[in-house]
Amino acid sequence: MDLQLDGKRAIVTGGSRGIGLAIAHALAGEGASVVIASRGEEALVAAAAELTTDTGGHVIAVPVDTGDQDSVDRLVERTVAELGGVDILVNSAATPWSSGKPTDFDSITDDVVREEIEIKVLGYLRTARAVSPHLIAQGWGRIINISGLGARQANSIAQTVRNVSVSALTKNLADELGPKGINVTVVHPGLTRTERLETRLAERAARESVPVADLERELATNSIRRVVDASEVADVVAFLASPRSIAITGDAIAVGGGVPGPIYY
Numbered sequence: 132m133d134l135q136l137d138g139k140r141a142i143v144t145g146g147s148r149g150i151g152l153a154i155a156h157a158l159a160g161e162g163a164s165v166v167i168a169s170r171g172e173e174a175l176v177a178a179a180a181e182l183t184t185d186t187g188g189h190v191i192a193v194p195v196d197t198g199d200q201d202s203v204d205r206l207v208e209r210t211v212a213e214l215g216g217v218d219i220l221v222n223s224a225a226t227p228w229s230s231g232k233p234t235d236f237d238s239i240t241d242d243v244v245r246e247e248i249e250i251k252v253l254g255y256l257r258t259a260r261a262v263s264p265h266l267i268a269q270g271w272g273r274i275i276n277i278s279g280l281g282a283r284q285a286n287s288i289a290q291t292v293r294n295v296s297v298s299a300l301t302k303n304l305a306d307e308l309g310p311k312g313i314n315v316t317v318v319h320p321g322l323t324r325t326e327r328l329e330t331r332l333a334e335r336a337a338r339e340s341v342p343v344a345d346l347e348r349e350l351a352t353n354s355i356r357r358v359v360d361a362s363e364v365a366d367v368v369a370f371l372a373s374p375r376s377i378a379i380t381g382d383a384i385a386v387g388g389g390v391p392g393p394i395y396y
Contacts, residue, residue, distance in 0.1 A: 132375065134161050134369060134370060134372075134373035134374075134375055135373055135374045135375060136158060136161035136162055136163045136369065136372065136373050137161065137162030137163070138162065138163070138164075139158075139162075139163040139164070139218045139219055139372075139373075140163065140164045140165075140166075140210070140214040140215070140216055140217050140218050140219065141155075141158050141163045141164070141165045141166070141217070141218065141219035141220070141221065141372065142165075142166045142168060142206065142207070142210055142217060142219070142220050142221065142258070142262065143155045143158070143165060143166070143167050143168065143221040143223060144168045144169065144195065144197055144220075144221070144222055144223055144224035144254075144258060145168075145169055145222075145223035145224035145225065145277075146165075146166075146167025146168055146169060146175070146178065146221075146223065147167060147169040147171060147174045147175040147177075147178040147192075148169075148174065148178065148325070148326060148327070149223075149323075149325040149326065149327060149361060150223055150277060150320060150323060150325060150361045150364050150365070151167070151169070151221070151223035151224070151277070152167070152178055152182075152361070153325075153360075153361035153362050153364065153365040154221050154223060154277075154364070154365040154368045154369070155167045155178075155182055155190065156182055156185065156186060156362070156365065157362070157365035157366060157368065157369040158219070158221075158369055158372060159182055159183075159186040159188030159189075159190055160185075160186045160188065161369055161373075162188070163188070163218075163219065163372075164188065164189040164190075164191075164214050165182070165188065165189070165190050165191070166190075166191045166192075166193050166206070166209075166210045166213075166214070167179055167182070167190060167191070167192055167193070168192075168193045168194070168195040168206050168224070169194070169195065169224060170194065170195065170196055171194075172192075172194045175192040175193075175194060176192045178192065179191065179192035189214075191209075191210075191213055191214075193206050193209055193210070195224075197224045197250065197254030197255075197257055197258060198249055198250060198253075198254060200257050200260075200261075203257045203258050203260075203261050204261050206258075206261070207258075207261040207262055207265070211265060216265060216269065217262055217265050217266070217272075218266070218269075218271065218272055218273065219272065219273045219274075219275075219372045220258055220259065220262045220266075220272075220273070220274045220275070221274075221275045221277070221368060221372065222254070222255040222258055222259070222274070222275070222276045222277060223277040224250065224251075224254055225250055225251040225254070225277070225293075226250060226251075233287070233289075234286060234287040234290070235287075236288065239287065239288045239289055243289050244288065244289045244292060247289045247290070247292065247293040248292070248293060248296065251278075251293045251294075251296075251297060252293055252296040252297060252300060255276050255297060255300060256300060259274055259300075259304060259315075262274070263304075263308065263313070266308070266311075266312070266313045267308070267311045267312075267313070269312075270311065270312040271312045271313070271374075272308075272312065272313040272314075273313070273314050273315075273316075273371065273372045273373075273376070274301075274304060274308075274313065274314070274315040274316075275315075275316050275317075275318060275368050275371050275372055276297050276300065276301050276315070276316070276317045276318070277317075277318050277320065277368075278294045278297040278298060278301075278317050278318065278319050278383075279294045279319055279320055279321075280294075280319045280320065280321040280385060280387045280390065281293075281294045282294035282295045282297070282298055282319060282383070283319070283385075283390070283393075283395070294319070297317055298317050298383055301315050301316065301317040301381065301383070302381045305380045305381030306381060309380055309381070314371075314376060314377065314379065314380035315380055315381065316371050316376075316379055316380060316381070316382060316383075316384060317382075317383045317384070318364070318367060318368055318371070318383075318384050318386055319383055319384065319385045319386065319387065320359070320364050320386050320387060321353060321359065321385075321386070321387020321388060321390075322350055322351075322353070322358055322359070322387065323358070323359050323360070323361050323364055323387075324347075324358045324359065324360045324361060325361045328358070329343075332346045332347065351388075352391070353387055353388035353389050353390065353391070354388055354389025354390065354391050355388040355389055356388075357388065358388075359386060359387060359388045363386070364386045367384060367386050371384065
């Protein structure tokens with residue numbers, strides 16, 4: 132299937148590593164010009180060089196702080212200046228929840244929740260706010276928000292609030308922007324094989340003298356009983372970013388390999 136992405140112009144925040152990097156790779160591989168954006172300039176420039184080599188595509192690195200509207204505005208302005216416009220926004224800039232965050236009620240301070248909302252919810256809103264006038268003016272666009280299956284499970288107040296909030300943001304944007312030719316969707320990854328997970332498992336394997344494959348099998352409690360790779364999440368996002376996805380907007384797409392038991396409808 133031709134995804135009709137050749138010549139499209141995309142911004143991927145959080146594009147220097149993990150799922151964001153995999154999404155940028157998929158879009159560039161389909162012929163889109165891609166701006167990858169994140170706070171760490173050194174890693175960002177290295178990622179852009181890697182993507183250009185791997186895909187032969189046009190990839191630009193632009194540092195951004197999605198907690199700052201001025202920084203976000205500059206990101207979009209540079210994208211438009213260098214690519215001639217923008218068609219696709221993928222919001223993937225967020226701190227991984229598993230990075231030592233508290234989960235119990237007594238430990239969830241206002242600041243913990245505020246930080247999660249600031250980066251993952253308001254950060255996504257800021258980028259959508261900056262990009263949407265360009266999409267509206269041309270009568271076509273795609274916004275894909277990367278959230279997480281934490282939206283469907285009560286693991287932590289802060290984690291659930293941030294992910295559910297991204298879903299609510301997505302639906303509101305989809306309803307308002309849909310008549311203007313813009314589809315907005317939210318994608319919920321589960322446990323995903325990224326560089327970070329590979330490093331964590333390799334360190335544990337070395338400590339416990341256990342094969343990494345065994346550790347992955349232990350973690351894979353989803354329906355398909357294996358860890359989903361970041362590239363497989365990216366394949367879904369590439370479709371949602373394409374003109375082929377016209378029938379899907381405002382909805383959440385789970386890409387965690389299935390959750391045994393519950394029925395979502």
